Amino acid sequence: MSESKIENVVILGTGPAGLTAAIYTARANLNPLIISGEQPGGQLTITTEVENFPGFPEGVQGPELMEHFKKQATRFGTRFVDGNIKSVDLSKRPFTLTSADGMTIKTQTLIISTGASAKWIGIEAEKRMMGKGVSACATCDGFFFRKLDVAIVGGGDTAMEEATFLTRFANTVTVIHRRDTLRASKIMQEKAMKNPKIKFIWDTEVLDVIGDKAVEALRLRNLKTGEVTQFKAEGLFIAIGHEPNTQLFRGQLETNEAGYLKVEAGTSKTKIPGVFAAGDVADPVYRQAITAAGTGCMAAIDAERYLEDLGSH
Numbered sequence: 001m002s003e004s005k006i007e008n009v010v011i012l013g014t015g016p017a018g019l020t021a022a023i024y025t026a027r028a029n030l031n032p033l034i035i036s037g038e039q040p041g042g043q044l045t046i047t048t049e050v051e052n053f054p055g056f057p058e059g060v061q062g063p064e065l066m067e068h069f070k071k072q073a074t075r076f077g078t079r080f081v082d083g084n085i086k087s088v089d090l091s092k093r094p095f096t097l098t099s100a101d102g103m104t105i106k107t108q109t110l111i112i113s114t115g116a117s118a119k120w121i122g123i124e125a126e127k128r129m130m131g132k133g134v135s136a137c138a139t140c141d142g143f144f145f146r147k148l149d150v151a152i153v154g155g156g157d158t159a160m161e162e163a164t165f166l167t168r169f170a171n172t173v174t175v176i177h178r179r180d181t182l183r184a185s186k187i188m189q190e191k192a193m194k195n196p197k198i199k200f201i202w203d204t205e206v207l208d209v210i211g212d213k214a215v216e217a218l219r220l221r222n223l224k225t226g227e228v229t230q231f232k233a234e235g236l237f238i239a240i241g242h243e244p245n246t247q248l249f250r251g252q253l254e255t256n257e258a259g260y261l262k263v264e265a266g267t268s269k270t271k272i273p274g275v276f277a278a279g280d281v282a283d284p285v286y287r288q289a290i291t292a293a294g295t296g297c298m299a300a301i302d303a304e305r306y307l308e309d310l311g312s313h
């Protein structure tokens with residue numbers, strides 16, 4: 001890569017979407033350049049065992065799965081650059097990206113797979129106990145809480161959906177919400193409230209997690225009375241929403257009200273020809289590794305066809 005060279009394809013983000021786009025574009029001889037981003041390997045690198053990714057009947061550790069993706073992308077000649085892009089200019093062609101350390105990259109096509117980040121409540125225990133009973137993904141980790149008593153923080157649709165999902169495994173699921181009314185849609189609220197395994201603690205925040213190797217209890221504070229109590233729980237799920245990593249593109253690409261990139265239905269195309277989006281950055285609904293990989297493949301094929309139409313490849 002040099003400052004004067006114009007890349008065929010630059011991919012932002014190295015989660016399942018970005019690395020799948022890299023595998024496909026590399027195999028199409030497009031010599032892709034991929035920028036690792038804030039969290040190399042994406043959200044799977046902060047989870048433990050992945051049991052629902054097809055092709056791994058015995059399950060696979062999240063970080064190991066991402067290593068496999070990376071090896072496969074490398075095998076076909078993907079070039080990797082560590083670090084972050086701090087600004088993009090999509091108003092002129094080729095598109096220009098500037099990295100945090102001042103490097104400029106010009107490219108004909110851009111695949112955005114910068115993902116989304118789970119929001120955390122911001123207590124130290126979340127980091128300390130992540131993978132030891134604290135999780136921000138019930139779909140990924142719920143299975144490990146069979147017959148246990150777990151708690152979930154949040155009052156929106158995600159919290160209701162995940163609480164309901166967790167009742168398949170857990171003995172009880174206690175929703176801890178900071179107010180006394182839920183933000184979730186009526187239908188999801190009713191479903192959760194009707195479920196005999198789901199209980200609610202209102203007007204309460206989690207102050208700390210008690211336990212060393214596993215979650216044993218939570219320290220809670222009632223926000224109305226100030227009373228601090230201990231609550232027995234063997235797992236803590238945080239379900240207060242996700243933040244799509246789209247800050248770089250604000251004002252240049254269309255987003256929905258939650259900030260997710262908009263793409264033309266059934267494609268990875270954004271409103272700017274040559275700019276494609278894949279994975280969680282454009283997916284507020286499914287957010288699975290397999291769907292991210294699938295849309296990464298779509299973006300690669302869309303980019304390849306776009307370049308073909310330009311006659312530049």
Ligand code: NAP
Binds near residue numbers: 156157179
């Ligand atoms: P959300 O609607 O923004 O709700 C977030 C919840 O977390 C709120 O109840 C909020 O409390 C709470 N919260 C936020 N920050 C917190 C903090 N620091 N500490 C404690 N609690 C905190 O997010 P979401 O539930 O992820 O939903 C996002 C969007 O996706 C929504 O439009 C939703 O309808 C949609 N969605 C739909 C489905 C479905 O239809 N199947 C499933 C999931 C999500 P407050 O209420 O006090 O603000």
